[in-house]
Amino acid sequence: MAMLVTGAALVAVSVLLGLAYALRRGNRRRREVRQLLDAADALEARLRTARSEFEAVAGDEADDPVRDAMREMLRQRLWLREHGQDAALDEIRQVRSSIEEARLRIEQQLLRIDRARAPVA
16 A cells, blocks of 8 residues: 555656656747847847948948848748747757858948948047
8 A cells, every 4th residue: 555655646747747848848938929029120220220320331233231130030930930939949059040140240230330430530
């Protein structure tokens, strides 16, 4: 009888540990996806404000880093919609990283514009 109770207790503990792991994994996934979406939202907001800066300096005919970054962001959002539920956490992190890299490239371009506009002393 004691062995039966001990066995049932071990099974119950195993089930609880399995559920706890699944919940934790789900929370981690939701957190990673939320961070990815936050990064995409931040990039999109920055791109909207940067577009006029680039057009004022470079005109419509120059390479448009804003357009390229918007395409990258859209590509990543589509990837997330199609694969986000099944993607490994590392894949989600890589997508977020690529979005953040695009934002950094835009920030570097904006710094160049600011420097170019600055009066020479």
